[in-house]
Amino acid sequence: MKISQQLIDKYNTPVPRYTSYPPANFFTTEFDSDAYIRALERSNSEEPKNISIYIHIPFCPKICYYCGCNTHLTRDVNKMRLYVDALKKEILMVRKYLDTDRKVSQVHWGGGTPNSLPIEMIEEIMELIHANFDFIEKPEIAMECHPAMLDENFIEKLVALKFNRFSLGIQDFDDKVLENVNRDPSIIPVQRLVDMIRSHKNTSVNLDFIYGLPYQDEKSFAATINKAIGISPDRLVTFSYAHVPWVKKAQKILETKGLPSAEEKLGMFTTGFRLLTENGYDAIGLDHFARPDDELSIAFREKKLHRNFQGYSTRETTGQVYAFGSTGISQLENAYAQNAKDTNTYVKSINEGRFTVEKGYELSPAQKIIRHVINEIMCNYYLSWKDAELRLNASEAEIRNTVNYETSILKQFADEGLLTFNEQEIVVLDQGKYFVRNIAASFDPGMKNATQKFSKAL
Missing domain, CATH: 3.80.30.20 (tm_1862 like domain)
Structure with missing residues (x-):
């Protein structure tokens, strides 16, 4: 699989490895x-x-x-x-x-x-x-x-x-x-x-x-x-x-x-x-x-x-x-x-x-929700909102609000061939696996104002 230089330049940024959350x-x-x-x-x-x-x-x-x-x-x-x-x-x-x-x-x-x-x-x-x-x-x-x-x-x-x-x-x-x-x-x-x-x-x-x-x-x-x-x-x-x-x-x-x-x-x-x-x-x-x-x-x-x-x-x-x-x-x-x-x-x-x-x-209750979403993306390249609702004993709306779910960000990943998504699930595609840390970071509200240093994604 040939990965475009444009995607490499865009996503080779410092992001966590997410072996833990936070x-x-x-x-x-x-x-x-x-x-x-x-x-x-x-x-x-x-x-x-x-x-x-x-x-x-x-x-x-x-x-x-x-x-x-x-x-x-x-x-x-x-x-x-x-x-x-x-x-x-x-x-x-x-x-x-x-x-x-x-x-x-x-x-x-x-x-x-x-x-x-x-x-x-x-x-x-x-x-x-x-x-x-x-x-x-x-x-x-x-x-x-x-x-x-x-x-x-x-x-x-x-x-x-x-x-x-x-x-x-x-x-x-x-x-x-x-x-x-x-x-x-x-x-x-x-x-x-x-x-x-x-x-x-x-x-x-x-x-x-x-x-x-x-x-x-x-x-x-x-x-x-x-x-x-x-x-x-x-x-x-x-x-x-x-x-x-x-x-x-x-x-x-x-x-x-x-x-x-x-x-x-x-x-x-x-x-x-x-x-x-x-x-x-x-x-x-x-x-x-x-x-x-x-x-x-x-x-x-x-x-x-x-x-x-x-x-x-x-x-x-x-x-x-x-x-x-x-x-x-x-x-x-x-x-x-x-x-x-x-x-x-x-x-x-x-x-x-x-x-x-x-x-x-x-961890706060909200961070445990974020941890579950990031773990599913990082480990299984897949997230079921219904399954998350059952495991976390929280409503889908609460989970999405907690991880700052934004359709526009997912649509951008989808347009680049990194994932597919609908109202039920998110599926990371083969090309998206190379940038899974970036995808996971999009569900991490803590990254918006983070001052910590991380290694680059690639």
Whole structure:
């Protein structure tokens, strides 16, 4: 599909990624630890009842220049020990506020580099979780893994701890690209790593890639995606590199090496999209691809896909997110709470028996309506006003007024071939998927006077 230069120029503007609503840069320091405790208690009476646990491991032995995550450069096992001990205390601190009849449907380890942690410390944390929480019958237990630090022994021990999804951060198969972004390649061939994981029953593999890095172009990215297709992961993710040097100063290094233009980035995405969909993968949401029999593909076809900071999920595994560790963001039905980013501050506060909430946000009823509309557009490329009315217990008129519904804006999108709409529904078309962040932003009243900075849409 050829996207016109006019549309690229018009819509390549800074807009939120909408992994949450409101976005994280709207969070405020007025939301403190006391507010978090109240939100924890309230979450027991809210839907979804399931619990999703996020474990943040901030440590990295080496910092990749493209990284936008909150990381801490270290190989010091003693620092890791202090951090893990505090994280375990935080889990128990939160546990006492949650009803015992609630079950865990998802555990996700992110970072940083979670598999840079000694396996013994991972075992301690998982054993604590299993000892203090009940699980649904088939929970998803996932870890984001740096393939350069993964071997057969580590995989076997993770599987023994009931990990069943492995997300391998490949980023690119081109060594020149990896070298220039300070990323170590996998020591073991990726195909062999995937085979090692799949040798265990009921395990799944994601391969994650980034486009928009120095020395990438459409041809080289096509080679990377073709190699990935040959490996045949269950899911594949193509993240658009988000250039936010005002947040992550290391990203300025990439400017000296030369970043692809918006047109070149779009060419990489469309090429990857074409290759993956021609080879049996379904396009899921903003940046995911999955096999047709994958639960995400099924949820997408049934218009039941969800998303949080950890990625896409089905309605069965969706839970309110309780985050542990420095910079972790809890995503409760009515509030967000982010822990302190500094690991020393986090450890000190938890050891003193205090939550370390640095900022957060309590949603108003109107914002919960906006969140639902944006989530439906972002996840399912579809919005049914009648379904929204039933789910939100609000009238269609109230919902439309809350999101500042304007027919003229939708008509403009429709005239440009981005969507179709009528009184019953909105359907994002294939061309509109490239600009879905822009479409979602049109339903966000908070964007009209926003002073926050965002990465560009493309």
